[in-house]
Amino acid sequence: MLSAAALLNATAQILSETSSVSFSLSDVSERSGVNVAMIKYHFGNKEGLLTALLERDANNAIEALQSLVALDCPAEKKLQIHIQGIINAYSKFPYLNKLIHYLAELGSPGARQLVTDVFIQPMIAAYRAIVEQGVREGSLRPINPGLLYYAIVGAADHIFHASYSVRSTLGIDDIDASTKDEYTALLQAVFIKGLKP
Structure with missing residues (x-):
């Protein structure tokens, strides 16, 4: 579950830096260093x-x-x-x-x-x-x-x-x-x- 935690932490960082929620899953993947496919695996989708x-x-x-x-x-x-x-x-x-x-x-x-x-x-x-x-x-x-x-x-x-x-x-x-x-x-x-x- 280390990758799930890394994805959550990256999402929190991105949200802290912007006034909207319009980031992409690729942004989260890049920030976390975790493959974008792991977002679907752990969370299903952006929501x-x-x-x-x-x-x-x-x-x-x-x-x-x-x-x-x-x-x-x-x-x-x-x-x-x-x-x-x-x-x-x-x-x-x-x-x-x-x-x-x-x-x-x-x-x-x-x-x-x-x-x-x-x-x-x-x-x-x-x-x-x-x-x-x-x-x-x-x-x-x-x-x-x-x-x-x-x-x-x-x-x-x-x-x-x-x-x-x-x-x-x-x-x-x-x-x-x-x-x-x-x-x-x-x-x-x-x-x-x-x-x-």
Whole structure:
């Protein structure tokens, strides 16, 4: 399975360098050093390759979020940790939301269902649990977990997805650790204060 891992890693690299999903399987083969026929062997086709990449990268993030929900700590703290975690995830996998959109909008019915099952529904369930806990504790006001999903995911993803604009908006060439930390603190303050009752 070393060739499958190499193909996934090459796909992740290519997606991190471009704003679209319009690469060819030959690009992946060349980048990975693995024969293009192995893509069909391991994944069937391009969509199979992309769904395997989504499963690999989203599963780690979702498992971390589910562990966070199970922690014995206040909902505000969980939200604070989650915001840091999701920004770290999009920093590490800047293509993740682009991949989700591509599969959800242009993928087969099976790929669209996978996006829902692997990423969206687990996120909504975690947000629902955190909000319900916060309401019980009196630290958060009731809010639709779906709206919270759009707000947090959109804010966490956009700075990395729109990295082409950071020179104009922030006066820097790349998002460095300091900028990422500053953005994390901003979103934590916005969401935690903004969700108070």
